[in-house]
Amino acid sequence: MNIMKDRLKNYKGGILGFSLLLFLIGITTYTILYIPAKERAEWNNPFFWINYPKNAAPAWVNYFLIPFQQQLPEHKIYSKNEAVTSSFSEIDFKEDNHTFFYDFVYGQFPSGFSIPFSLEFGEIPPAVEISVKRPDGLEFVIYYNSLDSVPSISNDVGGQLSNASNQQHEVSQRVFSSSKEVTDSLMEYADLFNFTISDLPAEKIIFSETDSNKPMKGIYQFIFTTYSFDSDTILKEINLIIEGKVFGLMGTDEFRRDITFGIMIGTPVALLIGVAVASTATTIGLFYGLIAGYKGGKTGTLMVIMIDLFLSIPTMVLFIVLSLNFGSSLLFLIGLFVLFGWPGLALINRTFSVQIKNYPYVEASKLMGESDFKVVLRHIIPQLVPFTLANFALAVPAAILAEAALSFLGFGDPSFPTWGQMLQDAHFSSAEILGYWWWILAPGLMISITSLAFILIGRSLEHRAKLGKKQ
Amino acid sequence: MSIIIYLVKKISILVLVLIITLLVTISLLGSTIDKIMVDNIRIQVTNSLSDSISENQRLNQLQDPQERQSIIEEQINIQTKSLGLDEPWYSPKKISNSLIQIATLNLGNSRFFTTNDGSSSVNELIIEKLPNTILLFTTSSITVIVIGIILGSYLAKREGKISDKLVAGLASASLSVPPWWFSMIMIVLFSYLLQIFPARSTPLISPGTPGYIVDLLYHMALPFITMVIIGFASSVYYTKYIVLRVIEEDYIKTLGIIGLPPRKILLKHALKNAGPQLMTMLGIGLTATLGGSILIEEIFDWPGMGNLFYNAVIQNDSPLIIGLVYFFTLLYLLTRLVLDLTLSFLDPRIRTGEE
Numbered sequence: 001m002n003i004m005k006d007r008l009k010n011y012k013g014g015i016l017g018f019s020l021l022l023f024l025i026g027i028t029t030y031t032i033l034y035i036p037a038k039e040r041a042e043w044n045n046p047f048f049w050i051n052y053p054k055n056a057a058p059a060w061v062n063y064f065l066i067p068f069q070q071q072l073p074e075h076k077i078y079s080k081n082e083a084v085t086s087s088f089s090e091i092d093f094k095e096d097n098h099t100f101f102y103d104f105v106y107g108q109f110p111s112g113f114s115i116p117f118s119l120e121f122g123e124i125p126p127a128v129e130i131s132v133k134r135p136d137g138l139e140f141v142i143y144y145n146s147l148d149s150v151p152s153i154s155n156d157v158g159g160q161l162s163n164a165s166n167q168q169h170e171v172s173q174r175v176f177s178s179s180k181e182v183t184d185s186l187m188e189y190a191d192l193f194n195f196t197i198s199d200l201p202a203e204k205i206i207f208s209e210t211d212s213n214k215p216m217k218g219i220y221q222f223i224f225t226t227y228s229f230d231s232d233t234i235l236k237e238i239n240l241i242i243e244g245k246v247f248g249l250m251g252t253d254e255f256r257r258d259i260t261f262g263i264m265i266g267t268p269v270a271l272l273i274g275v276a277v278a279s280t281a282t283t284i285g286l287f288y289g290l291i292a293g294y295k296g297g298k299t300g301t302l303m304v305i306m307i308d309l310f311l312s313i314p315t316m317v318l319f320i321v322l323s324l325n326f327g328s329s330l331l332f333l334i335g336l337f338v339l340f341g342w343p344g345l346a347l348i349n350r351t352f353s354v355q356i357k358n359y360p361y362v363e364a365s366k367l368m369g370e371s372d373f374k375v376v377l378r379h380i381i382p383q384l385v386p387f388t389l390a391n392f393a394l395a396v397p398a399a400i401l402a403e404a405a406l407s408f409l410g411f412g413d414p415s416f417p418t419w420g421q422m423l424q425d426a427h428f429s430s431a432e433i434l435g436y437w438w439w440i441l442a443p444g445l446m447i448s449i450t451s452l453a454f455i456l457i458g459r460s461l462e463h464r465a466k467l468g469k470k471q
Numbered sequence: 472m473s474i475i476i477y478l479v480k481k482i483s484i485l486v487l488v489l490i491i492t493l494l495v496t497i498s499l500l501g502s503t504i505d506k507i508m509v510d511n512i513r514i515q516v517t518n519s520l521s522d523s524i525s526e527n528q529r530l531n532q533l534q535d536p537q538e539r540q541s542i543i544e545e546q547i548n549i550q551t552k553s554l555g556l557d558e559p560w561y562s563p564k565k566i567s568n569s570l571i572q573i574a575t576l577n578l579g580n581s582r583f584f585t586t587n588d589g590s591s592s593v594n595e596l597i598i599e600k601l602p603n604t605i606l607l608f609t610t611s612s613i614t615v616i617v618i619g620i621i622l623g624s625y626l627a628k629r630e631g632k633i634s635d636k637l638v639a640g641l642a643s644a645s646l647s648v649p650p651w652w653f654s655m656i657m658i659v660l661f662s663y664l665l666q667i668f669p670a671r672s673t674p675l676i677s678p679g680t681p682g683y684i685v686d687l688l689y690h691m692a693l694p695f696i697t698m699v700i701i702g703f704a705s706s707v708y709y710t711k712y713i714v715l716r717v718i719e720e721d722y723i724k725t726l727g728i729i730g731l732p733p734r735k736i737l738l739k740h741a742l743k744n745a746g747p748q749l750m751t752m753l754g755i756g757l758t759a760t761l762g763g764s765i766l767i768e769e770i771f772d773w774p775g776m777g778n779l780f781y782n783a784v785i786q787n788d789s790p791l792i793i794g795l796v797y798f799f800t801l802l803y804l805l806t807r808l809v810l811d812l813t814l815s816f817l818d819p820r821i822r823t824g825e826e
Contacts, residue, residue: 013643305484312488314803316762317796318495320784324792325499401649405766408651409781423652427770432658433670440659444652451647459643 017456020449027267040265043417049256050174051077051239053111056247058438065107073110075244076102080237083224093229100222100240109204109215112243115224118172121147122232129225130175132206135218140189140206142182143175168232177202177243251438254429259422263442266419269330270400270450273418276334277399281341282392286384288342289349294357294376304350310343319402323411330413333406337399345391349384356380386465393458397451404447419443474815481811485804490570492800493793497569498561500789509551511579516546578794583786584779587677593794597776601798603687604775608764611695612756615702620749622703623710624737627718638711641704650701651766657697658770668693672771694771702756713748717741747818754810761803 031040042048053075062071083098104110115130130143175182182202189205190197195213197205209216222240226233250259292303319336326332356362362379370378406412407420408427422443426432431439551557558565572578578593585591586599626634662670672690676683717723718741726736742749760767768777776795783791 013639308484309488309491312484312804312807313492314758314762314800316765317780317799317803318492320765320780321496321499321792321796324784324787397647401647404649405651405763408766409784423655427655432655432770433663435659435663437656437659437663440652440655444649444656447652448644448648452644455643455647 013456014460017453017458017460020453021457024267024271024450024453027264028271031264031268035261035265040417041415043257043262043265044414046255049252049258051116051241052252052256052258053243053245053247054252054256055111055254055434055436055439056244056252058251059246059248061246068107070107071105072108072245073104073106073242075247076240076242078102078240080235080239083238083240093227094231094233096226096228096233096235098224098235098238100224102220102222102240102242103218104207104215104220105217107215108245109207110242111245112177112201112203114174114176114241114243115222115239116172116174116241117224117238118170118236119147119226120168120170120232120234120236121228122168122230124229124232125169126226126228126233129227131223131225133221133223134206135216135220136210138189138192138210140186142185142202142206144185145181147171170236172237177206250442251436253422253425253436253439254431255425259439259442262417262422263419263446265417266422266443266446267450269416269418270403270447273330273334273337273403274396274400274450274454277337277341278392278395280334280338281395281399282345282388284338284342285345285391286349286381286388289346289351290353290376290380290384292346293350293353294372294380296354296357300350304347307343307347307350310340311347313340315340315402316405319406320409320411323406323409328411328413330416333403333411333413334399337402341395341398345395348387348391352384352387353380356383386461390458390461390465393454393461396454396458400447400450400454419447477815478812481808485808489800489804493570493573493797494566496793496796497566497573500793508579509547512550513547516543516550573793573797578797579790581783581791582788584783584788584791593790596779596791597794597798600774600776600779603773604764604768604777607691607694607698607768607773607775608757608760611698611702612753612760614695614699615706615756616749616753618699618703619706619710619752620742622707624714624742626707627711627714628733628737635711638704638708642708645701645704648701650698650763651770653701654694654697654767654770657693657700661693670772672773674774691773694767694773697771698760698767702760706752706756709752710745710749713745713752714741717745720744747814750810750813750817754806757806758803761799761806 056075057072059074062074065071078100080098083100086097086099088095088097117128119126119128125147127144127146129141129145131139131141133139178201186197186202186205193205193208193210200208200213204213207215207220224235224238226235248258248260250263252258253262288303288307292300292307295303319340322336323332356379362375365379366375403412403418404420404423407418408424410424412418412421412424414421420443423440426436426439426443429436429439431437576594580591581593581596582591584596586595588595590596622638626632626638658670661668669690672694674683674686674690676686714737718737723736723741723744726740727733764775764777765780766777767773768775769781772778776798779791780795780799782788783795
C-alpha cells in the first residue's frame with residue numbers, strides 16, 4: 001500500500017514535469033514556425049523596436065489598478081488611415097490637416113508620444129505644424145518647422161533622406177515628445193497653468209489639468225498640418241504613437257523591446273543548449289564510466305583519478321577565465337559544459353557497472369566464454385539505460401543554469417538572445433532598483449520552469465530505475 | 472598507514488588541480504602579464520636609479536639624458552633576461568617562473584583597483600575583500616545547515632505528512648531557481664517595494680569608524696536572508712533523508728527496544744552517526760556557493776572577492792584576475808581538503824575500503 005502511494009506521488013511529480021515540458025515544446029514549435037529567423041535576429045536592433053513603448057509594465061497590471069482609479073495608459077499606434085483629413089486652399093498656399101482623435105481615459109500620464117512622418121515635396125519645401133486641441137478647449141502648437149530646401153533634415157533618429165530623380169525630395173522625420181522643439185513651444189503656454197511647468201516633460205503638460213498637475217481625461221486632437229506652396233507636396237506616411245505605460249502580456253524593457261518576444265525566442269535556445277549538452281555528456285559519461293568500472297585494475301584507477309581531477313576544479317571560475325578568451329559563441333559554451341559535465345555522470349555509471357559486474361549472472365556468462373564486448377552490450381548497458389535516462393534529464397537543468405549564469409556575466413552569444421542575456425540587460429539597466437519587476441520576473445521564471453520540468457522528470461525516472469539482480 | 476596514503480593521494484590531486492587551473496589562466500592571460508611585469512621592472516629601475524643619483528658618481532657624471540637613458544635600458548634588459556621575460560610565455564622556463572611567482576604570492580599590482588587605503592597591490596586588495604566573502608558565505612551556509620538539521624530531524628520522526636511533500640517540492644523548486652535571479656527578485660521586494668534593506672550592500676561608512684560593524688551587518692542582511700531562503704529547503708530535504716536512513720539501521724532500532732527515549736536516540740545516536748554525511752552536505756553547500764558568490768556578490772554589490780572578480784573581468788585587469796583565480800581555487804580546494812580530512816576521521820571506512 002505504502003509503495004503504491006509512493007509510486008503515485010512520484011508519478012504526480014513526473015506528470016507535472018512532463019506537462020511543463022510540453023508547454024515549453026509548444027512555445028518552441030510556435031516560435032520556430034511563426035517567427036521567421038530574420039525577425040528573431042532583430043532583438044538587438046534598436047530601430048526594429050522604435051515604435052514600442054519604453055519600460056512598459058504588462059497590460060494585465062491595469063486589472064489590479066481598477067479599484068484605485070489609477071489605470072496606466074495603454075500603448076496606442078494610430079496609422080494614416082485613422083486620421084481625419086481636411087484641406088483648405090488659398091491662392092498661393094494649401095493647408096492640409098490630418099487630425100487624430102485620442103481618447104484619454106487613464107489615471108496616469110502616458111510616458112510620451114512620437115509622431116513619425118514622411119513627406120514628398122517638389123522644389124518649394126512645405127512647412128509642418130503639429131498642434132494639440134485639448135478637451136477643455138485650449139490649443140497648443142507644439143511643433144513648427146519649415147523644411148529646408150537643402151536635403152539635410154535627417155537629424156532625427158531613423159531619419160532617412162533620398163533624392164528622387166524627378167527633383168522630388170523625400171524627407172522622413174520623427175517628432176518626439178522629449179525633443180527640444182516641443183518643450184520650447186510649450187513654454188509659451190506657461191501662463192495658462194497654475195503651477196510651474198518648466199521642469200516637466202511635454203506629456204505631463206499636454207495631458208495635465210491647468211489647476212494642478214493631474215491628468216485630464218477626455219478626447220485630445222492631434223492635428224498635423226502641412227502648409228505647401230505648390231501642388232507637389234504629398235504626405236506619404238504619418239503615425240501618432242502614444243507611448244503607454246503598459247504593453248502586451250509581459251511588458252517592454254528599457255530598449256523598448258517586447259519581453260514576450262524575448263521569452264519566446266529564448267525558449268528554443270535554452271532547450272537546445274540543455275539537450276545538446278546533456279545528451280553528449282551522458283553518452284560520454286556512460287561509456288567512460290562503463291570502461292572504468294568494467295576494466296578495473298590500473299586503468300580503472302587512473303580513469304577514476306581523472307574524474308576526481310575534473311570534479312575538483314572550481315568550474316565557475318574556470319568558465320569565466322575561458323569565456324574571457326574564447327567566449328561569445330553558442331558552440332563554445334556547449335563544448336565547455338560538456339567538458340565539465342561528463343565526469344560526474346561517469347562516476348555514477350562506474351559505481352553501477354562495478355556492482356553489476358559482480359552479479360552472479362554476469363559472472364556466469366563470463367565463465368561461459370562470452371566476450372567482454374558482448375557482456376557489456378547484453379548485460380550491463382540494458383541495466384544502465386533507466387539510470388542514464390534519469391541522468392540525462394537531471395543534466396539538462398545544470399546546463400541551462402550554467403548558460404544563464406554565464407550569459408548574465410556577459411559571455412552569452414549575442415546572435416542567440418537568451419533569458420540569461422535578458423537578465424543581464426535588466427541588471428545593467430538597474431531594473432531591480434528602479435522597480436521594473438516584469439523585466440526580471442519573466443526570464444527568471446522561464447529558466448526556473450525549464451529546470452524544474454527536467455528535475456521533476458529526472459527524479460521520477462530515478463525513483464523507478466532499479467538494478468535487477470537476476471535476468 | 473592507509474590514512475597517509477589517502478592523504479597523499481588527496482593532496483596530490485588538489486595540487487595538480489591548482490597547477491592545471493593556473494596553467495590555463497597563465498596561458499590565456501600570459502602575454503598581458505609579461506607586459507605588466509616588464510613595466511614593473513621599468514618603474515623599479517627608474518626609481519632606484521633616480522633615488523641613488525646623488526650617491527651614484529657614475530650616473531652623476533652623465534649629464535647627457537640620452538646616455539643615462541641607455542644605461543637605464545641596459546639595466547632593464549639585464550633584469551628582464553634574468554627573469555626570462557624575453558622568452559615567449561610558453562617556454563618551460565617562463566611557465567615555471569610564472570607559477571613560482573604566483574605561488575609565492577608575487578601577484579603584482581592591479582591596473583584599475585585600489586584598496587580603501589589607496590594601495591593597488593593585488594594581495595592587499597584580495598586580503599581586504601576575503602573576510603567579507605567568508606563572513607557572508609560561511610554564516611549563511613552554517614545557518615542553512617542548522618535549520619536543515621533541526622527541521623530535517625524533526626520531520627524524519629513524522630514521515631508521510633503533507634509537510635513531507637511540501638519539503639520535497641520546495642527542494643526541487645529551489646534547485647531549479649537560479650540563486651542570482653532570486654537575489655534580483657529579493658532586491659525588488661525588499662529594497663524597491665518594502666524599502667527595508669538597501670539595494671547596494673556596500674557599507675556607506677568606511678572601515679575603522681565606530682559604527683562600521685553594525686552598518687556592515689545591516690547591509691549583509693538581505694544577501695544573507697536570500698541565501699538562507701535558497702538553501703534551506705534542500706538542506707531540510709537531505710537531512711531528513713540522511714536521518715531516516717540512519718534511524719532504519721538495526722543498532723538504532725535496538726536502542727529503541729532497550730527503552731531509550733526517542734529524543735535521546737535521535738540527538739545522541741542518530742545525529743552522531745549521520746555526522747559524516749551531514750559534513751559532506753555542508754561541504755558541497757560551501758563549495759557550490761563559492762562559485763555562485765561571483766554573481767550574488769555582484770548583484771548585491773557586496774564588497775567581497777566575487778564582486779572584485781566580476782569587476783576585474785569587466786575591466787580586463789589581468790594581474791587581479793590571475794590573483795583572484797589563484798585565491799578562489801585555493802579557497803575551494805582547501806575547503807574540499809578540510810572536508811575530506813574531517814570525513815576520514817569521522818568515518819574510517821572512507822579511507823580504507825575500496826567500495
